[in-house]
Every structure is written in C-alpha cells, then in structure tokens.
Amino acid sequence: MTRTLVIAGYGMVGHRVAAALRARDAAGEFRIVVxxxxxxxxxxxxxxxxxxxxxxxxxxxxxxxxxxDDDEVHLGDPVVAIEREARVVRTASGYRQPYDALVxxxxxxxxxxxxxxxxxxxxxxxxxxDDLDAIRDAVHGTxxxxxxxxxxxxxxxxxxxxxxxxxxxxxxxxHIVELGSRLMPVQVxxxxxxxxxxxxxxxxxxxxxxxxxxxxxxxxxxLLAKLSNGTELDLDLVVFAAGVRPRxxxxxxxxxxxGERGGIVVDEGCxxxxxxxxxxxxxALIDGRVYGLIAPGNAMAELLVDRLLxxxxxxxxxxxxxxxxxxxxxxxSFGDAHAATQGALEVVVNDAVSGSYKKxxxxxxxxxxxxxxxxxxxxxxxxLRPMVGRDLPASPAALLAPAGGGSAIGVDALPDDALICxxxxxxxxxxxxxxxxxxxxxxxxxxxxxxxxTTCGSCVPxxxxxxxxxxxxxxxxxxxxxxxSRTELFEIVGATGIRTFSALIERYGxxxxxxxCKPAVASILASLPGGHILDGEQASLQDTNDHFxxxxxRNGTYSVVPxxxxxxxxxxxxLVIAEVARDFRLYTKITGGQRIDLFGATVDQLxxxxxxxxxxxxxxxxxxxxxxxxxxxxxxxTWCRFGVQDAVGMAIELELRYRGLRSPHKIKAAVSGCARxxxxxxxxxxxxxxxxxxxxxxxxxxxxxxxxHADLLVSDVDSATLIKLIDRFLMFYVRTADRLQRxxxxxxxxxxxxxxxxxxxxxxxxxxxxxxxxxxSEHVHNYADExxxxxxxxxxxxRFTSFVNAPGTPDPTISFRTERGQRVPEVAxx
Amino acid sequence: xTTLDDHQTLVAVxxxxxxQPDRGVAAILPSGAQVAVFLLSDGSxxxxxxxxxxSAAGVLSRGIVGDRAGTPxxxxxxxxxxxxLRTGACLDDPSVTLPVYRVVHDENMIWVGH
Numbered sequence: 015m016t017r018t019l020v021i022a023g024y025g026m027v028g029h030r031v032a033a034a035l036r037a038r039d040a041a042g043e044f045r046i047v048v049x050x051x052x053x054x055x056x057x058x059x060x061x062x063x064x065x066x067x068x069x070x071x072x073x074x075x076x077x078x079x080x081x082x083d084d085d086e087v088h089l090g091d092p093v094v095a096i097e098r099e100a101r102v103v104r105t106a107s108g109y110r111q112p113y114d115a116l117v118x119x120x121x122x123x124x125x126x127x128x129x130x131x132x133x134x135x136x137x138x139x140x141x142x143x144d145d146l147d148a149i150r151d152a153v154h155g156t157x158x159x160x161x162x163x164x165x166x167x168x169x170x171x172x173x174x175x176x177x178x179x180x181x182x183x184x185x186x187x188x189h190i191v192e193l194g195s196r197l198m199p200v201q202v203x204x205x206x207x208x209x210x211x212x213x214x215x216x217x218x219x220x221x222x223x224x225x226x227x228x229x230x231x232x233x234x235x236x237l238l239a240k241l242s243n244g245t246e247l248d249l250d251l252v253v254f255a256a257g258v259r260p261r262x263x264x265x266x267x268x269x270x271x272x273g274e275r276g277g278i279v280v281d282e283g284c285x286x287x288x289x290x291x292x293x294x295x296x297x298a299l300i301d302g303r304v305y306g307l308i309a310p311g312n313a314m315a316e317l318l319v320d321r322l323l324x325x326x327x328x329x330x331x332x333x334x335x336x337x338x339x340x341x342x343x344x345x346x347s348f349g350d351a352h353a354a355t356q357g358a359l360e361v362v363v364n365d366a367v368s369g370s371y372k373k374x375x376x377x378x379x380x381x382x383x384x385x386x387x388x389x390x391x392x393x394x395x396x397x398l399r400p401m402v403g404r405d406l407p408a409s410p411a412a413l414l415a416p417a418g419g420g421s422a423i424g425v426d427a428l429p430d431d432a433l434i435c436x437x438x439x440x441x442x443x444x445x446x447x448x449x450x451x452x453x454x455x456x457x458x459x460x461x462x463x464x465x466x467x468t469t470c471g472s473c474v475p476x477x478x479x480x481x482x483x484x485x486x487x488x489x490x491x492x493x494x495x496x497x498x499s500r501t502e503l504f505e506i507v508g509a510t511g512i513r514t515f516s517a518l519i520e521r522y523g524x525x526x527x528x529x530x531c532k533p534a535v536a537s538i539l540a541s542l543p544g545g546h547i548l549d550g551e552q553a554s555l556q557d558t559n560d561h562f563x564x565x566x567x568r569n570g571t572y573s574v575v576p577x578x579x580x581x582x583x584x585x586x587x588x589l590v591i592a593e594v595a596r597d598f599r600l601y602t603k604i605t606g607g608q609r610i611d612l613f614g615a616t617v618d619q620l621x622x623x624x625x626x627x628x629x630x631x632x633x634x635x636x637x638x639x640x641x642x643x644x645x646x647x648x649x650x651x652t653w654c655r656f657g658v659q660d661a662v663g664m665a666i667e668l669e670l671r672y673r674g675l676r677s678p679h680k681i682k683a684a685v686s687g688c689a690r691x692x693x694x695x696x697x698x699x700x701x702x703x704x705x706x707x708x709x710x711x712x713x714x715x716x717x718x719x720x721x722x723h724a725d726l727l728v729s730d731v732d733s734a735t736l737i738k739l740i741d742r743f744l745m746f747y748v749r750t751a752d753r754l755q756r757x758x759x760x761x762x763x764x765x766x767x768x769x770x771x772x773x774x775x776x777x778x779x780x781x782x783x784x785x786x787x788x789x790x791s792e793h794v795h796n797y798a799d800e801x802x803x804x805x806x807x808x809x810x811x812x813r814f815t816s817f818v819n820a821p822g823t824p825d826p827t828i829s830f831r832t833e834r835g836q837r838v839p840e841v842a843x844x
Numbered sequence: 845x846t847t848l849d850d851h852q853t854l855v856a857v858x859x860x861x862x863x864q865p866d867r868g869v870a871a872i873l874p875s876g877a878q879v880a881v882f883l884l885s886d887g888s889x890x891x892x893x894x895x896x897x898x899s900a901a902g903v904l905s906r907g908i909v910g911d912r913a914g915t916p917x918x919x920x921x922x923x924x925x926x927x928x929l930r931t932g933a934c935l936d937d938p939s940v941t942l943p944v945y946r947v948v949h950d951e952n953m954i955w956v957g958h
Contacts, residue, residue, distance in 0.1 A: 570901030
C-alpha cells in the first residue's frame with residue numbers, strides 16, 4: 015500500500031529528498047506531500063547572490079523532481095504543528111495532512127544579534143529571494159537622494175561577504191563589520207584573512223574587524239550605526255548576515271529532542287526521537303553538530319531516502335570543504351584548515367605580489383595531507399581536497415609550486431575512492447566507471463549520469479581530465495570531409511594564405527564537401543578582409559540564405575530585412591518600406607530586433623526590392639547571415655526620464671561598426687540606457703547597460719532553445735574602452751569558436767570559462783589584443799553593403815531568376831491566401 | 845525547342861557558360877515540370893526534379909552540392925535532406941525518390957530531356 019511522506023520545508027535539502035525518492039522509489043511505495051513556507055518552489059539558495067545579476071528567479075531553478083501525479087506541493091503554507099499521536103501535520107492555513115513518515119527539512123533562520131534598533135525599517139536579513147527583493151527596493155528607494163546608498167553588512171564570514179557581493183551588484187559599496195579578528199574566521203587563518211581583506215578593500219569596501227555593532231538608531235530618515243570602537247556610520251540600510259540558527263521550533267513544540275544550542279537531534283539514519291519523524295539539512299543535529307552547508311544536507315537527504323526504502327545507509331560524515339569566489343576573490347578551505355590535529359605541520363606560501371596565499375596542513379611526518387587554505391588562487395583545490403587523509407604524492411612545497419612551474423599533482427594521482435564531486439558525493443571510481451562501462455564520453459553525459467559537477471561546478475576540469483585519462487578523445491572534426499575543427503581551419507587559412515574552398519579541401523580534407531563544411535569555410539573566408547561573399551567560387555559555398563542575401567521561407571520565397579541601426583528610423587524611411595511592401599505585396603512584421611521583415615519576395619523580385627531600398631539609403635540587415643544582426647536599444651537619455659547614458663547613440667555606433675561581421679553563429683546585441691534594462695541586453699551575445707559612471711558590458715547571453723543571461727565582463731568603463739573590449743571579444747569569438755556555437759556555449763567550453771575570457775580580452779594575457787583590434791579595424795574599414803554589391807554586378811544579378819530558361823515566368827508552386835489583410839503562403843499538402 | 849537526336853526531345857536550359865560549378869539552376873519544362881540542373885566540379889552534369897518533396901517548394905536548385913561518403917548529393921535548403929544527384933534517391937528517407945532527367949550540352953548550350 016502507498017505510504018505518504020510529508021516533507022516540511024522546501025529548500026534545497028527538502029527538494030533533494032523529493033528528487034532522490036522519485037529517482038529511487040521504483041515500486042511507487044511513497045506518495046510525497048511537500049509544504050513550503052516560501053511562495054515559490056525550491057531554488058538554488060547557494061547561488062542566491064547571483065540573483066542580483068539579472069533579478070531572474072528562474073535562473074535559480076533546481077532540476078525537475080519528476081513528481082508523480084498524486085504528489086502534492088503546497089507553496090506558502092508551512093507546517094505549524096505536528097500531532098505525533100495522530101500522525102498528522104497542521105499547516106498555517108489550517109490544512110491537516112496525515113503522514114506515514116514525516117521529514118523536517120525546515121533549514122535555518124538568519125541570526126540577528128539582539129542589538130538595539132535591529133528591527134528598524136532599513137534593516138534586512140540575507141536568506142531568501144524575497145530578502146534580496148526587499149534590499150533592492152531599499153537601494154532603489156534612496157535614488158532620489160544625492161550620492162550612492164550607504165550600507166553596512168553585519169558579519170564578515172561567508173554569508174556576510176556574499177551579502178556584500180550582492181550589494182556591490184546593486185551599485186553599493188558597503189561597510190563590513192566582523193566581530194572576529196579577520197574575515198571568514200571559520201574558513202581561513204590570519205595570513206589568508208589579511209590577504210582576503212586587502213583584496214576586498216581594493217574593491218572599495220570598508221572592512222572593520224574585531225568590532226561589534228552596539229546600536230542602530232533612526233536619524234533623519236536614515237540610520238546611524240554605533241560601533242564598539244567609537245565609529246559612527248550614517249547608513250541607508252543594514253544587512254544582518256552574521257550566521258544562521260537551525261529552525262527547530264516545530265520539533266521543540268512537539269516534544270522532539272533538540273540540542274542544547276539548537277538543532278533537532280537525529281541518529282546516524284537521520285531519525286529523530288520519534289521513529290516516524292526524520293530531520294535533514296541545516297535543522298538537524300547529527301554527530302553532535304549542525305551543518306550549514308549543502309553537501310552534508312544532500313548526503314542526509316540521500317541516506318534518508320535509502321532508509322525509507324529499506325536500506326541501512328548511515329551518515330558518511332560531513333565534508334565541510336568550501337570553495338567559492340567572493341567579490342571576485344577565490345577562497346578555499348578544506349580538511350583540518352586550522353591545524354587542530356596533534357603535531358600537525360603547516361607549509362605556507364604567501365605571495366603578496368601576485369595576491370595568493372596557500373597553506374597546506376600535513377601530519378607530523380609530513381606525509382599525509384590533513385587540510386589547507388587557499389586565498390586568491392584556488393585552482394589547486396580540486397586536486398588537493400580529495401587527497402585529504404592520504405599520502406602526498408610529492409613534498410608539500412612542491413604541491414604549492416606556482417601553477418606556471420607545473421604543479422606536481424594531477425587527477426591520476428588520486429585513488430578510486432577519492433571524492434571528485436563533494437557536493438554530490440561522487441568518487442573518482444564512480445566517474446571512471448561511468449566513462450568506461452556507462453559509455454559517457456562527454457562532460458554533459460557524465461553530469462547526467464553521475465550528477466558530478468552539477469552543483470558548484472568546481473570539479474568540471476577534473477571531469478575533463480578523467481575523460482582524457484580514460485582515453486576518450488573528444489572529436490573536433492567539422493564533418494566527414496574535414497578532420498579539423500572550425501578553429502583549426504581558421505588558423506590554417508590564416509597561416510597558409512589559402513583563399514579557396516577547393517584548395518583547402520584538396521590539401522587538408524577529403525571528398526567534395528557538404529552543407530556543413532562549405533558554409534563554415536565560407537564564413538571563415540568572409541571574415542577575411544575584402545571581396546563579396548558571392549565572388550567566384552565562394553558563391554557556391556553559401557547556403558541559400560547567403561546565396562540570395564535573404565531568408566528562405568517555407569514556400570520557397572524569401573524575406574527581406576533592411577538594416578535599421580539601433581531601431582531608430584525616420585518617418586520618410588518608414589514610408590519607403592511601406593511603399594515597397596505595398597508595391598510588391600509583401601507581408602510585413604516587426605521583428606524582435608527592432609526592425610521590419612518583409613515576407614513573400616520571389617528570387618527575381620529581390621534585386622528590384624533592394625534597388626528601391628538602397629536608393630532610399632537602406633542597406634542589407636544581414637538577417638540571413640551568421641553575422642551581426644541588430645543592436646537593439648531603449649531610448650536612453652534622449653527621451654527617457656530615467657536614462658543615464660545615450661543608449662540609442664551607442665547602439666547605432668556599435669551596429670554600424672560591426673555590421674557585416676561574419677561569425678560562427680549569429681550575433682545579437684543590445685544597449686540599455688539604465689539598470690531598468692528595457693533593451694533586454696542581458697539576453698544578447700553582448701549587452702551594454704548604462705551606469706552613472708559609464709557602461710557595464712555583459713557577454714554570452716542568448717534566447718532560443720536554452721535561454722541564458724549574459725555575464726558581467728567589466729563595469730563602469732567609458733565609451734572608448736567599451737568599444738575596444740567589444741572589438742576584442744567579437745574578433746576572438748570569430749577566430750576561435752566552433753561552427754554554430756553561440757557566444758554562451760563558446761565561453762562555457764573555454765578552459766577557465768569567463769575568467770579566462772576576461773584574462774585574454776581585458777588583461778591581454780595572451781598578448782593578442784592588438785592583433786584582434788587591428789583585425790576589427792580592418793573589418794570596419796572594408797565593410798561594403800552586400801545588396802549594393804549585387805546591384806552593381808551584372809554577373810551576380812543574373813543569378814536572381816526563378817527559371818533560367820524562362821525569366822519572368824512565375825513559379826507555379828508559389829501561391830498566397832489572405833490572412834488578416836495580408837498575403838501569406840498557401841502551403842501545399844506534402 | 846530543338847531536336848538533337850531521334851529518340852528524345854530536349855529543351856534548351858541556358859548557355860553552358862552560365863553554370864557555376866557545384867551550383868544549380870532551375871528550369872521549367874513545357875509540361876510545367878521543374879528541373880534542377882547542376883554542373884559538378886568534376887565537369888559532369890546532373891538534373892533532378894526541382895520540387896522538394898518535404899516542403900513542396902521549388903528550391904532544390906538552390907541547395908548546396910557536395911558528397912555524402914562519396915555519393916554526389918544536393919541538400920534541400922528547407923529541411924536539409926540530401927538527394928543523390930545520380931538517382932534522385934533521398935538518402936534520409938528511402939521512401940522518397942525524385943525524377944531524374946537526361947542532361948547534355950553542346951558547344952554552348954545545356955539541354956534537358958523531358
């Protein structure tokens with residue numbers, strides 16, 4: 015008979031219980047009923063700070079649980095009482111739900127120190143999406159007063175720095191007040207803490223350590239904070255991020271055992287003092303400890319599900335290892351980071367010049383790794399952490415050697431039971447088994463199959479190494495005719511001076527080519543300066559859109575999109591488009607890129623249509639090409655009361671600069687004149703958002719199948735710097751991306767991802783920026799309108815005919831009907 | 845219309861010089877049938893039906909010409925199925941075959957049989 019499992023609390027661990035049960039309860043033993051306090055489904059709270067990047071709660075969505083039809087999720091209706099005798103829970107709305115087993119996954123509540131004034135308006139906590147929305151509203155509420163909002167974060171630990179990071183994302187540079195003697199006192203030591211402080215202070219944040227907040231007072235519509243060292247701060251808002259406390263009140267009130275300092279007491283199977291009631295995650299007191307981290311929470315969720323289904327799993331102990339990037343600074347801490355073990359030795363490399371601090375803690379014989387701290391550069395974390403408790407493969411000093419000198423450690427040195435993904439408890443052995451026996455030959459398949467790398471992602475580089483170690487070669491071959499990737503072909507063309515497809519395939523490929531390699535090579539050749547894409551042999555490489563410089567539609571007709579830079583157009587030019595559409599009876603539609611698409615033109619009509627448009631000052635919009643499409647804009651300071659920069663002017667400048675740039679895939683862009691982001695710039699390959707001080711540049715966004723928001727590359731740059739960086743970004747993309755790879759996938763696939771991209775195009779780590787800029791400048795200089803190029807060349811013009819033996823004869827397969835006053839294709843049945 | 849031999853009537857398509865290697869042109873026959881004519885880079889001429897059976901549009905002359913494992917093909921620009929230029933067979937759907945036309949040339953003209 016089906017039993018009912020009630021889950022009280024729908025945070026990450028509650029979600030994990032449901033997901034694990036749905037994955038493993040093949041016999042359908044349990045029906046799941048979830049009660050959530052928050053009014054939204056479980057989300058990725060670990061990534062809460064990233065919510066500030068786009069205020070898109072959807073981006074924090076957790077993987078689908080796969081609920082059964084008879085499962086229930088009640089949002090915004092928390093459990094408020096447990097009637098243990100009757101085995102019923104009661105919710106805030108008065109609903110009574112019987113259970114066979116009950117899981118308390120109520121998580122934590124923020125700890126707010128009992129300071130006078132802690133509950134004044136303007137004081138916030140940092141735990142939920144709603145908290146962040148409230149903080150944002152408070153920051154916006156101060157916009158009418160001069161100067162930036164002033165804020166204080168109480169707490170300089172992990173959570174405090176996250177909160178400070180979020181405030182920085184809202185344009186605020188907060189004070190950080192930490193009671194301990196250093197930032198992140200739990201994770202790092204004094205050496206790491208002082209480097210962390212220096213790096214954080216470089217970001218315009220003010221750090222106060224060894225200081226407590228004594229009172230917060232209202233002061234002329236604002237707040238006045240009095241610190242224990244006598245400092246007084248005038249503030250607009252205060253965020254308490256000084257730690258969390260387990261939410262055990264439900265257990266307390268229903269007579270379950272709780273710890274002296276809080277937490278619901280559970281045994282090694284997560285069972286409370288009532289055998290039908292379990293507790294998991296941050297509310298549970300297991301092995302005498304409460305863990306405020308996701309990895310132990312996930313481990314408890316998994317073992318609980320195993321127990322519910324008759325297994326005997328026990329808590330494996332918690333890995334409290336932490337690696338994060340806070341305020342742009344890498345911090346990692348693992349194992350016995352503070353050398354608490356008897357006789358433990360410490361080996362420290364503190365490089366103040368490069369800004370990195372590394373400490374390994376080893377056993378008294380210096381043979382076994384016990385733990386470590388990495389600040390500034392945590393790239394060794396993924397290989398060091400799994401070695402905790404094991405013999406070191408090299409001397410500790412060699413392990414800490416700078417990356418340039420070639421670190422002595424690799425994933426090969428790890429034993430099979432070493433944890434590669436600590437978030438999801440996946441061992442090296444499990445991953446190699448999935449590769450060798452399970453046939454997982456890509457990182458994506460490994461993620462699906464083992465869950466490794468799906469939470470924090472820090473082990474993804476190791477997954478790649480393991481794939482390579484198992485002999486899995488990721489084929490880069492473009493198609494059956496070329497063993498090379500697009501990037502390699504680009505380099506070959508650049509290095510050899512080969513300028514035709516036939517010469518390239520003869521020397522570097524086989525056969526005659528196909529619809530994959532021909533357009534790819536055409537795109538590479540088109541990226542080189544000069545010439546028309548329909549010159550000579552190049553014409554035969556183009557797919558039909560590029561061949562006819564228009565977009566093929568389902569009935570064999572084409573659509574025509576003239577460029578309207580930035581979406582700005584005069585009434586006279588609108589009239590021209592209207593007359594062309596009327597005279598050729600074209601269906602017209604406004605596009606998402608702020609221009610006008612004219613549908614239903616036959617091949618022989620295209621040059622006539624272009625003639626009219628070109629004479630009126632229009633040019634090709636490249637809607638048909640793997641090329642820059644549009645730079646969308648809002649009206650910016652020109653009209654908008656809220657704009658802070660000239661968004662239209664910038665959009666037009668960018669669109670005219672990059673028009674005609676051929677690339678591995680289409681490129682879309684936008685410019686917003688303020689943080690309200692009306693141009694939806696973060697959904698574009700590159701997006702520019704105006705700030706008081708200049709422009710923020712975002713890269714790697716797209717809509718489509720897998721929508722993705724662009725990531726911030728640089729902030730507050732001036733117009734010249736902005737254009738220089740976009741020049742580099744686009745040219746680097748054109749040269750190194752794979753065929754049909756949008757910028758988002760290109761950045762994701764890059765070793766080192768966005769950080770690497772930033773190093774290459776902002777810090778010029780490869781020394782190629784001057785070359786990229788020169789290539790773009792050549793592109794800008796050589797741009798010519800492709801439509802005009804056809805109109806001025808009788809040979810090219812002659813190709814625009816439906817039937818070569820009967821020019822002017824209409825194609826009998828094309829017919830139209832009328833819908834809402836316009837002509838649309840009459841589609842023949844297949 | 846010109847008769848070149850005793851057995852088949854041929855229709856003039858266009859001057860040979862107008863064809864581009866590995867690219868097609870469309871012609872319409874007196875019957876109303878549409879033919880896609882291709883000059884391949886090895887110098888051979890091929891002609892198959894121009895109507896793409898998957899979209900019912902007359903577009904195959906506008907597809908990219910190449911080979912699949914050595915078979916000369918044109919790929920429909922609409923839904924990307926490949927057709928064998930020698931037999932008209934669709935390589936992606938064995939149930940579909942296009943008509944094949946005879947195509948020849950003399951000193952200056954391309955001719956298609958119908």
